[in-house]
Amino acid sequence: MKGVEWAQTRRLQSFLIHNLISAAVFAVTLNVAAAAAPSTLTSLLAVHSLSNSQASQAVPVAIEATVVYSRGYQRLLFVQDADAALFVSSPTNAELLPGDRVLVQGITQQSFRPIVIASAVTLLHHGSLPKVVPATFDELIRAQYDCRLVTVRAKVRAADLVSSSASNQSARLQLLMDGGHIEANVDTEDLGTLKSILDDEVELTGIAAGRFDDKMQQTGVVLYVSKLADIKIIERTNSRFWSLSVTPMDQIVAASYVKDLTKRVQVRGTITYYEPGSAVVLQEGSKSLWISTQTRKPLRLGNHAVASGFPNAHNRLVTLTDGEIQDTDIRWPIIPQRATWQELALWSSSKPNGHRNDLVSTEGQIVEEVRMASQDEYVLSADGRLFNAIFRHPRTASDIPSMRQIPLGSRVRVTGICFIDDTAINPGEEVPFDILMRSIDDISVVAGPSLLNVHNLILVVGLLFALLFAGASRSFVIERKMRRLNAASAHIERRRSRILEDINGSRPLAEIIEEITELVSFKLSGAPSWCQVAEGAQLGNCPRDLTSFRTVQAQMPARSGSSLGTMYAAFDPLTKPLAKELEALSTAASQATVAIEARRLSSDLQRRSDFDLLTEIHNRFSLERYLDAQIEEARDKAGIFGLIYIDLNKFKEVNDVHGHLVGDMYLREAAQRMKRQLRSHDMLARLGGDEFAVLVPMIHSHAELAEIADRVEHSFDAPFTFTSSVLHGSASVGFALYPKDGSTKDSLLSAADEAMYLVKQTAAR
Secondary structure, eight states, X not given: OHHHHHHHHHHHHHHHHHHHHHHHHHHHHHHHHHHHSOOOBOSHHHHHTSXXXXXXXXXXXXXXXXXXXXXXGGTEEEEEETTEEEEEEOSSOOOOOTTEEEEEEEEEEOSSSOEEEEEEEEEEEEOOOOOOEEOOHHHHHTTTTTTSEEEEEEEEEXXXXXEESSSOEEEEEEEEETTEEEEEEESOOOHHHHHTTTTOEEEEEEEEEEEEOTTSOEEEEEEEEOOGGGEEEEEOOSSOXXXXXXXOGGGGGXXXXXXXXXXXXXXXXEEEEEETTTEEEEEETTEEEEEEEOOOSOOOTTEEEEEEEEEEEETTXXXXXXXXXXXXXEEOOOOOEEOOHHHHHBOOTTSSOOOTTXXXXXXXXXXXXXXXXXXXXXXXXXXXXXXXXXEEOOTTOSSOOOOOOOOTTOEEEEEEEEEOOTTSOOTTSBOOOEEEESSGGGEEEEEOOOSSSHHHHHHHHHHHHHHHHHHHHHHHHHHHHHTTTOHHHHHHHHHHHHHHHHHTSXXXXXXXXXXXXXXXXXXXXXXXXEEEETTSOEEEOOOSOGGGSEEEEEEEOOSSSSOOEEEEEEEOTTXXXXXXXXXXXXXXXXXXXXXXXXXXXXXXXXXXHHBOTTTOSEEHHHHHHHHHHHXXXXXXXXXXXXXXXXXXXXXHHHHHHHOHHHHHHHHHHHHHHHHHXXXXXXXXXXXXXXXXXXXXXXXXXXXXXXXHHHHHHHTTSSOEEOXXXXXXXXXXXXXXXXXXXXXXXXXXXXXXXXXXXXXXXHHHO
16 A cells, blocks of 8 residues: 555656646746847836847837937937937927927837837927036047037037028038047028138037948047027137138148147957058958058968057048058958948948948959059949959069950959048948959959950941941942943942942042942932031032922931931932932942941041040050151151150049049149140150150250250149149159160160159159
8 A cells, every 4th residue: 555655646746846847937938938028118228228239129119308409301319318318210300399308109229329210209398408518529439428418619610501402401510629520510501600600619519429430430420509509609710711811822731730649549350451551451350440551561461460550530431540560470361251232332321231441252244454554453343333343553563463354244253352432422322432452363254255245246346347348249249230231330330349449448538428429429310419417517419409409318327326417319300209219329328327437436446546545645555656656767867856754743642532533633634734835746645544754856955855844844833623622733754865865665765764753752852
């Protein structure tokens, strides 16, 4: 019995333990489920306590707070409760007033700090604003008062109107505080009042916020100011800028004064890009940094390195200047991020997934290749958009490797640094970018060109021309066979043959078309015939009064685009139309089309081979050809001539500061200025990049050549004024005299280049 009782007791204990475990598991499950379903947050402090990771889980909120700033048309809303403040993305463009008490309902979202995406903002009542806190630059740049109502003291440096439409009126102030520059967005269109406080010390009350790059790193400070009355003048300046005395442009640097307390900082990361004497890029995880440096010591890509320098933020971009780099010789390679054109081009300051300065890999189709003195450029197309893959030539390399020739239309993969020009940034939109390759091996062919490419199109066009010629020739042969016994037919064939020969020769186009109209007139028994070319020229025999004639016409179809013109013939109105009239005109129109397009194609190819497409002056190949001819002529006649070598100073800085578009405009204007200083028989050519040369024939002395070189140099004295930029350019000019400084093309070019280099080195000292 005892054994039975003991067994029953054990079964009962097992049953109870099993039930207890089940109950415990059920309770834990309920607790986990409860924890997984976040409760609604009801205070700003509760939202502030979230991490960005937690905020990304779309936690529901229902909080009461006071409006401290509202810009309805942009759906910007800042709310504050005591010392806690928050940015809210408003669901509507309804205007709220500072001091309004509202109920904000919505969900959280990660950002620089957690924010709220509101589904509803309900006005409860109007109240008073929170206490305004005085803030220093250090406190603002560290985001200690992010989204809070603050007051700051600063000097006004610039004032500009951003928008002045009836529904959105705002201006922007550039301000200087003790510690750094900030920006203020003021809801007013009274630009006159803002201009009147330039250089004044003012006190501004507004909402502290930040400016961010494409990785949501803070790059500056911005204040949102609700009204003009929130700006109070503390101290007026002694004078207004328009009453200042005029300073000569070459002396303005004397008024510059900097007291920089910026501290040196140290960063670590993997070397992903190195341009000796210019820049290094370090990357660590999802963060990357462009470092300006003068170092030229060997650094190995893929190694871990330590860098120090001085932080600089400009136009939403953070860089490190005056960098010092220490390679640790520890391999820490970065795997390039695969990215599409849209991912690389879209700049957003509200998401931390930008690619500026990152080591990336992307694909595109080659549409153009450009070999320049300073770099190789490949123009690629991806998703219907263009971008450049650039390999910058090493500055100290004596032998620059040949440009890798890739068939146009090939699909390639390029690896390198995603480089975004700081003059082109417009947050929230697509911005231009380049891929800076580290070596020529950073571009590889994924697939060869398709059959539909430029080369094949040229072949097709050539085939079409051949078919057109063949068709015309066949019609000539058939007609000749049919009228073999007719003397007029033989005459027609001879004239047609001569026309075809002239098309491929050097006879002027106008004479060829007039010959065609005369042939039409001969075939149509002397009927007047003429050609009206689309550009406006009228060739042939056109009667003065067409009202007394019956006219027949045939269009001259172009290979692409609109018609090239019309071929006409005039007849007695009493005669009946005949089939041969339209046939003769159609044949003539086809011949004229071939003549015009062949001559255009020949002219275009000739110009492309001799002239630089950007500046429209002679290119290096054209210069070298004329230089060879000039040497032969001077050798035969024992004459002399000169060669001037020009290098634009600091052209890289023009591209870096103002962008490639302004750089191209600067090159074009510089070429025109230099050309105006030359004689009609002097030849200006662009050698590539920012280098030019002038072939100066018909000179009598070294002094005459020096005078022309001096005029070229002084052509840069006046500033270069463009739509949004004013540049002060200069050039280093050297020259050489034949045969004193060189008796061959290469020696003369080298002598002029060395003379220019000495001038540049002297100016640098």
